Amino acid sequence: MNKKIGIIDEPISEGSLDHLDISIHADSLIEYIKETDTPITIGIQGEWGSGKTSLINSIYSALNEGEDDKKKKYKQIWINSWEYSLLSSPEESLMKIVSKIIKELTKADEGVKTAEHVGKAAKKVFEGALRIGASVVGGTSGADVAKELFDETDKSITALREQLSKLVGEIKSSDKQMFEKVIVYVDDLDRIEPKNAVAILELLKNIFNVKNCVFILAIDYQVVVKGLEHKFGKQTPENEWEFRAFFDKIIQLPFMMPMGQYNIGKYVNGLLIDIGFVDGDGLDDSSIKEIIMRTVGGNPRAIKRLVNSVSLIQIFSEKKNDGLNYDNESEGISEEQAKFLLFSLLCLQIAYPYIYSLLIEKPDFT
Numbered sequence: 400m401n402k403k404i405g406i407i408d409e410p411i412s413e414g415s416l417d418h419l420d421i422s423i424h425a426d427s428l429i430e431y432i433k434e435t436d437t438p439i440t441i442g443i444q445g446e447w448g449s450g451k452t453s454l455i456n457s458i459y460s461a462l463n464e465g466e467d468d469k470k471k472k473y474k475q476i477w478i479n480s481w482e483y484s485l486l487s488s489p490e491e492s493l494m495k496i497v498s499k500i501i502k503e504l505t506k507a508d509e510g511v512k513t514a515e516h517v518g519k520a521a522k523k524v525f526e527g528a529l530r531i532g533a534s535v536v537g538g539t540s541g542a543d544v545a546k547e548l549f550d551e552t553d554k555s556i557t558a559l560r561e562q563l564s565k566l567v568g569e570i571k572s573s574d575k576q577m578f579e580k581v582i583v584y585v586d587d588l589d590r591i592e593p594k595n596a597v598a599i600l601e602l603l604k605n606i607f608n609v610k611n612c613v614f615i616l617a618i619d620y621q622v623v624v625k626g627l628e629h630k631f632g633k634q635t636p637e638n639e640w641e642f643r644a645f646f647d648k649i650i651q652l653p654f655m656m657p658m659g660q661y662n663i664g665k666y667v668n669g670l671l672i673d674i675g676f677v678d679g680d681g682l683d684d685s686s687i688k689e690i691i692m693r694t695v696g697g698n699p700r701a702i703k704r705l706v707n708s709v710s711l712i713q714i715f716s717e718k719k720n721d722g723l724n725y726d727n728e729s730e731g732i733s734e735e736q737a738k739f740l741l742f743s744l745l746c747l748q749i750a751y752p753y754i755y756s757l758l759i760e761k762p763d764f765t
Contacts, residue, residue, distance in 0.1 A: 402675030404710055406703045418669040419450065419699065420662040425457040428654065432458065432613055437580060440604065440614040440649060445656030447589065448700025451617040454656065455584050458615070462582065474570070474578040476503040481587035484595060492595065493602045500583060500607070504566055556605055564609045571611055582613045589619040597626030597645075604649050620646060663697050664688040670706040671742075676713060682739050690743045694750035708745055 432441070443451045462473045476499070483495040571578055585603065588596045600616070600623070607614060624634050624642050631641045646653075664684025671677045681687075695701050732740070748755040757764060 403673045406670055406706050418666040424657055425454055429458055429461050437610055438608050438612050439651045441652045442650035443617045443654050444620050446619055448698045449656040449658055450699050451656060452586055455615055455617055472579045474581045476500055476583045478585045479587050480585050481590040484591045493599055560606055567609055567611050580611050580613055584615045586617045589622040593622045593626030594629060596622055600649050658697050661697055663691050667691060667702060674710045676709055677738060690746050694746035
């Protein structure tokens with residue numbers, strides 16, 4: 400097998416090996432989504448690089464049953480919120496996201512009668528949001544803006560939600576389509592400016608609280624906290640409940656990425672084998688996990704960055720010495736031990752550069 404040069408930082412795709420051993424979590428969520436009552440919003444929570452997109456990719460693939468849309472049980476819509484937020488205000492981002500969802504719904508069955516009414520209701524919401532946004536920029540008093548938002552936009556959102564509910568109901572019972580549920584995935588919310596991410600979350604919740612719909616949001620709770628600081632101030636033990644209450648209002652099922660249960664040794668060895676650093680079963684899983692957890696930590700994205708550094712060192716060593724020299728029998732260590740030592744030193748260099756520098760200057764210090 401040809402070795403890879405570098406590991407691409409992309410989510411696990413359909414059919415990829417589950418080296419992290421998280422399939423049991425994905426399978427449990429899939430069963431829950433199939434059986435749950437609706438409407439419901441599921442929050443896949445985790446820090447940057449913890450594998451949220453890989454998990455929802457697994458769910459999407461598992462529910463993507465049937466040869467074509469007419470034979471599938473679930474209408475699935477994927478939204479990359481970060482792409483829609485580029486060079487856009489929260490109102491504009493929401494318009495793009497809502498438009499995409501409506502377009503995907505109407506594509507499911509172009510013959511449903513409600514599609515045109517949904518478009519008109521959405522246009523009214525969008526025009527109201529843009530007008531209110533312009534009023535704020537133009538200096539209209541906060542009381543006037545709040546009154547218009549309450550009197551007009553709230554009514555428009557209610558009307559849109561009612562039309563969306565009819566649309567989803569018609570699609571679900573249509574002769575052409577027999578979808579059991581509409582599932583909307585909203586990814587990359589934590590790449591958006593926190594205040595804007597919170598605004599989009601709240602608006603999405605208000606619009607799409609619709610029967611037969613499941614929303615799956617990939618979000619870092621800390622992004623929500625930062626996005627609410629303008630409302631509640633800095634988070635403290637005294638006001639923590641306000642942040643949590645807002646989050647709980649949006650999310651009915653919180654799911655925390657199980658980083659503590661990741662099979663780190665198996666995952667790292669899989670990547671090291673891919674780049675040709677080790678052969679066979681790789682290094683000792685438990686030893687790999689020990690050094691990883693004491694240095695760079697178990698975040699999959701951080702681990703990929705580490706393995707890319709290992710790959711570069713291999714190239715450098717091969718060019719300098721015409722191949723890595725692991726003939727260390729006279730030193731009393733095996734090739735596997737030498738590779739583990741090199742790997743450990745690289746982990747140390749990344750996590751604790753000052754200690755690594757001390758080792759370079761004084762290799763025999765204790």
